[in-house]
Amino acid sequence: MARRKKVYEGTAKILYEGPEPGTLIQYFKDDSATPGTAPQGGLEGKGVLNNRLSEFFMSGLNAIGVPTHFIRRINMREQLVRMCEIVPLEVVVRNFAAGGITTRLGIPEGTPLPRPIVEYYYKDDKLGNPLVSEEHIIAFGWANQQDLDDMVALALRVNDFMSGVMLGVGIRLMDFRLEVGRIWEGDFMRLIVADEISPDSCRLWDTRGLEAPDREGFVREPGPLADVYTELARRLGVLPSNVTHTTKPTLIN
Incomplete structure (x- = not known):
């Protein structure tokens, strides 16, 4: 071979x-x-x-x-x-306050946001993938205004789909990150979802059993899935046989 x-x-x-x-x-x-x-x-x-x-x-x-x-x-x-040209940005969509936004803005973790918030992070591990504004992106030529408009539209459509799928199996999609790629079809360029969509790029909280009080009468609050990879695959019905392990979900800053 x-x-x-x-x-x-x-x-x-x-x-x-x-x-x-x-x-x-x-x-x-x-x-x-x-x-x-x-x-x-x-x-x-x-x-x-x-x-x-x-x-x-x-x-x-x-x-x-x-x-x-x-x-x-x-x-x-x-x-x-x-094959596509990766836009050098991570596009993060937040539905609930968690991770970096709670420390930056002092919002209690788990707070529902008034609407999905889209953020951009410049892809550079040496710099720690810093949060950047649309002005930075356009000034440095990483994308133009039309690209940004298209990325927001793309990210929100993904968010609608992902949120619905997750809710259907008792999981709250707190936030997630996307990578976007450029492809050319003749002289026409368009943006597509690239890289992967997996627990590595999502923050997921379990909502199952929240209505039932525990032995002391308290209703359990939602929290991160203990075994995010295996449990998500099991709930979605895509779990291969003989694959098990336990770990924590990747956190988005």
Whole structure:
């Protein structure tokens, strides 16, 4: 078997040249996407679960007309995706206060936001992926105003889909991050959802059993899923057999 050419390797994934022009093979590793949240050597089976979960979400988005880079799953750890130019921004959508916004603005964790808030973070690990404004983005040429308008529209459509899917299985989508890519179809450029959608890019809180009081009469408050990868895959019906582990969800700043 011919050795594949590696195009890029990140913390949680590896990209290889695809079998056809304009395609890539995305391989999901077991390593944590956030340093310090996983034991050394990674989490056994995490890449398998994230591959299945990202397939589930990306396929669902494709089916409702939200364009993504996903083509098909190849095997337990790999999927075929469209090659695209990644916009150097993380697009974060917040539905509830959690993480960095609670410390920046003093909002109690878990507070419902009046409407979904879209934030941009410049993709640079050395700088800690700083929060940036639309003025920064346009001034430095990372995207233009039309791109930003399209990214907001894309992110909010993803949020509607994801929130509904999660609520249906008793999970609150607190916030999530997206990566967006540019593709060209002739002279026409459009933006698509790229990278992955998995627990690595979402903050998820469990809402099941909140109505029933505990033995002391208190109603339980929603909180993070204890085993986010396995539990989410189980509830969505995409859990492969013989894959189990326990870890915490990735937190978005």
